[in-house]
Amino acid sequence: MIRQYDLVERVKSYYPAVDESLLNRAYVYAMKMHGSQKRASGDPYFSHPLEVAGILTDLKLDPATIVTALLHDTIEDTEATHEEIARLFGEEIAQLVDGVTKLTRLELTNEDSKQAENFRKLILAVAKDVRVLLVKLADRLHNMRTLEHIRKPESRRRIAQETMDLYAPLAGRMGMQGFRDQLEDLAFAELNPEARDAVKSRLDLKQEKSRDLVVRIADEIKRRLAAVGIEAWVSGRTKTAYSIWKKMERKSIALEQLSDIYGFRVVVDSVDDCYRALGILHGAWPMVPGRFKDYISTPKGNNYRSIHTTVVGPERERVEMQIRTLEMHEVDEFGVAAHWFYKDYVENGSKKSVSASDELVAPFRWLREVVEMLEHDATSEEFLEHTKLEMFQDQVFCFTPKGRLIALPRGATPIDFAYAVHTDIGDRCVGAMVNGRHMALRSELQNGDEVEIMATGQQVPPLSWDDIVVTGKARAAIRAHRRRAEREQYVRLGRGIVEASLRTEGLPVDEAALEVVVHDLPASTLESLFEQVGRATLNVETVVRAMLVHFTPEKKSRRPKIKGAKVAAGSERAREDGTLPRGRPDAIPITGAGVGTSVTLSPVSLPIPGDRIVGIMQPGKGVEVYRIDSPALAAYDDDLDCWIAVKWDIDADEHRQFPARIALVLANAPGVLGEVATVAGKHGANIENLTTTDRKPDVYEMTVDIGVESAQHLERLLTGLRGLKSVSSAKRVYG
Incomplete structure (x- = not known):
């Protein structure tokens, strides 16, 4: 368990101006309020908020967030009140503690409707102050680390599934990849222990055979870059068991077929050095085709920036590398936390608070877009579905004719693109030009496509679009329109x-x-x-x-x-x-x-x-x-x-068709169906479905679902069909 002195020193290491007395008061107050409470593991309950605070110091978060972590369970589990915490520690901290308390009370169950409604509340709470989410993620991470102490298997599985479905993707979408990796791997261990153990044992065996391989490859990369004057910090690691398992499932391959299980991070001083390093590494070793991605020029939606490439590197090993600056590395590790700096400073004699939430960093933009979905009056289940769509899918990057970059989930269509540009453009979309060619609206967009949307003054999104689009924003807008x-x-x-x-x-x-x-x-x-x-x-x-x-x-x-x-x-x-x-x-x-x-x-x-x-x-x-x-x-x-x-009350000029059904008795001969279709076409009717009900050597019977404008139109069609020598009977049937 972290000691009081250690916690204060951790915060001082990155926030020298911290009010030590505030941290000490919070430490003592939380310890006193939790008193003799115990966790399922038998440890003093106070060890939990202390560990949560410790996790957040690794993210270098502001003192108010650290104090919130120490106090986050006091209102829920002790006699502490919002008013008392506001009096002792200030209204800002009281509001944060209250926000975390409300999230804790969202007891998610396997009931989809309840889970959906609570997730909706979670997003609304987080939108007010993202630090609430940071504390909640740290709280969930520590709970997952101690999940084994919960006795009921069904409770452990529910918590793990909830972590995999909601909290891990949320951490990833907020750019906190380190949190996401840990949460996914811990949940994987509970949900599929056999698969995780199998992957881990294979990885351990592979690492035993090549004990020093990672170190040798990292040294060789550094040596190559140093030879041209690029100073780099290189670290190698084995990918997590869950990420390897997910890749095996996606590609339907065995572990033995996976060659890029090692990942290397190459951290350099500047963006210019990133591209210079890429050239050196590609010049030294052959690149694996299709495995190059430049997220520096086109960042991911969570503001992740890095160059990804895979080469057949030293000792003929397939090596995956991420080349980035130190700032990019911190964003990858800490996400929104890397942007979250609370500072007190004096300007013209007055104290002001500055927060990164005022900056339009990508994770905040995404969070605001998610909250905008609530304005479409979607149900809780739809909101959860739309948000999961945004959290889980990989991205493709497309451009408007004027060069504006639009990031979309993989599998997105021109309709998704139109709604990403503006909801009004999506509503009025009638066609699309992709790379200068007319393309169907259900076409799947690819990286680098230039998309021009054709829109009309009046257009209502067809109901069929709901099955075509893949983005939550588009689906929410279409359903709201409906x-x-x-x-x-x-x-x-x-x-x-x-x-x-x-x-x-x-x-x-x-x-x-x-x-x-x-x-x-x-x-x-x-x-x-x-x-x-x-x-x-x-x-x-x-x-x-x-x-x-x-x-x-x-x-x-x-x-x-x-x-x-x-x-x-x-x-x-x-x-x-x-x-x-x-x-x-x-x-x-x-x-x-x-x-x-x-x-x-x-x-x-x-x-x-x-x-x-x-x-x-x-x-x-x-x-x-x-x-x-x-x-x-x-x-x-x-x-x-x-x-x-x-x-x-039908307008004769409207030419709207209505479904009708006819029964035909036809000669069993070549070309008969062609004759029927020709007559239907000449009469302006649309054949929608044909079903054979009885077939004999000389004749067969069938029902035809057909679109006609009126009973008179149908009668003219039947008269035309009865005039065919191959048709012995044609009549209207119902139901």
């Missing part, structure tokens, strides 16, 4: 139903009148009222009854009639005279654009314009449209309130 569009559809439908019902009862339909009763109903605004009616979560009859309390009908209420044949279901009276139940509104128009989320066409009835139709209100889903003679309507005979009159 939610807004869905809500607008339900509001429009609900407004139509309410206004038609009020007209039927002779009640006023203006918004001023509706505002009178909106607060008598479970709705906060008129728009919310219309949406609930459109979704069928609020019965329109409830709205009518509320209006009748305040207004007197101006005329006798009337019941709308449905012209034509009798209604198949709904009530005995409906069967007799073709009316819907009393109080049903005038027919709601179903337009081509209106068939979407709030109004759907029944897949068992397959109505198309020209068919006589009726609507069934489905709670939470809006209106489902059926043909008036559909046998499926019998299921709603006893639920008269769900029936609603609807009518087609």
Whole structure:
């Protein structure tokens, strides 16, 4: 356990102006508050916050963060309060301790929804002050180092999985690679001990056979660079068991086939020396093709900068090297912590605090982008999904025509690129030019691609884009657009139903009148009222009854009639005279654009314009449209309130197609399907699916799903098909 004196000396080594009394008071206070508490290992509980503080001194963090580490469990596990800590140590430290306490109380479980909601809270807390995350990561690292002392296997596995899924990627995304490596390896040991032991034993055996190889290679690299006047610090290390295992899984190869298990860091004085060193090393040993990456000119999203190359080096060993400056090395090791300098200085006689959070360093930019996703009103599960997408994937670097660099996850498409440039560009994207050539929007972008996005003035992102994009920002924007569009559809439908019902009862339909009763109903605004009616979560009859309390009908209420044949279901009276139940509104128009989320066409009835139709209100889903003679309507005979009159209102110039189904009996002969397709094409119909239902030596039967504009259009198509000699039967079928 670190002693009080040692902790103070560690902080003084990089922060000479530290207030020693503050550290000493925090040390004594935490020890006193935790008292005789014990950890699962049997050690005094105070050893944990002390070790967490020690981990953070390795990152050279400011005294306020070190004090927070000492106190981070006092509010959670002792009688200490926020007010007492603020009085003794200041409001800044009290706020930090409170932030860590809230994260600790987020007891993540295997329930996805709870995990997602808590992760959302974690990001929001961290966005206020990233030091909260630094303390939490150090806290998690020490807990993982002592994980073996937790008795319940399921608890150990849950903590390890949580570390692998959330905390290790978060550390990596914040640039803290050292933390990430340790967290992943410790979690790997718990989640897959057999695999880790197998990899470790092979590594130990390999190292035993080449005990001095790393030292010899490092000395040879230094000698080569020194010969041309480049002073370098070179360190070699074996990669972690988890990183090797991950590479074996990704490439589907055995450990024996992995030759680059040694990594060397070559630290030089300047960026110029980085490129000079690269030239010397490539001149000395052959480079492995495809293994060169320049993250100095194009940094990673977490501000990581280095040159990566692999050569067949000394003693014919495959050697992976990272060439960087000391500053780049510190960013790689400590990430945001390398940027985090809290200093007190006097300017014009006044004390001010300076923090790196005020600088637009890349990890902070990423964190802000993640928080921006919350503005898209995503669910907690979507937010977790989007953020994981951003944390886990490798990057590709593309450019705008003006040379702006856009970093994207591997597998990104032009749609992801468009949303990365600006959300509005993504929403209006209709095409893309990649390296001067028209490319499909689902094309996968490659490193160095120049991408030009073509956009229109008005464009709604298609629902299919959700399955194409890979970035969280794009997916969040598309889903937010979809939610807004869905809500607008339900509001429009609900407004139509309410206004038609009020007209039927002779009640006023203006918004001023509706505002009178909106607060008598479970709705906060008129728009919310219309949406609930459109979704069928609020019965329109409830709205009518509320209006009748305040207004007197101006005329006798009337019941709308449905012209034509009798209604198949709904009530005995409906069967007799073709009316819907009393109080049903005038027919709601179903337009081509209106068939979407709030109004759907029944897949068992397959109505198309020209068919006589009726609507069934489905709670939470809006209106489902059926043909008036559909046998499926019998299921709603006893639920008269769900029936609603609807009518087609299709613009003839729209040429929108609707799904229909036909049954064909065809001659079993070559070219028959070609004849059918030709007739469909001539009539402007679109064949969507063909299914053979019965096949005989001379004939076969099949159903064809086909897109047509109306019942009349379908009848013309059927007439054309019946005119073929090879077609003995062509008729429309349903469901």
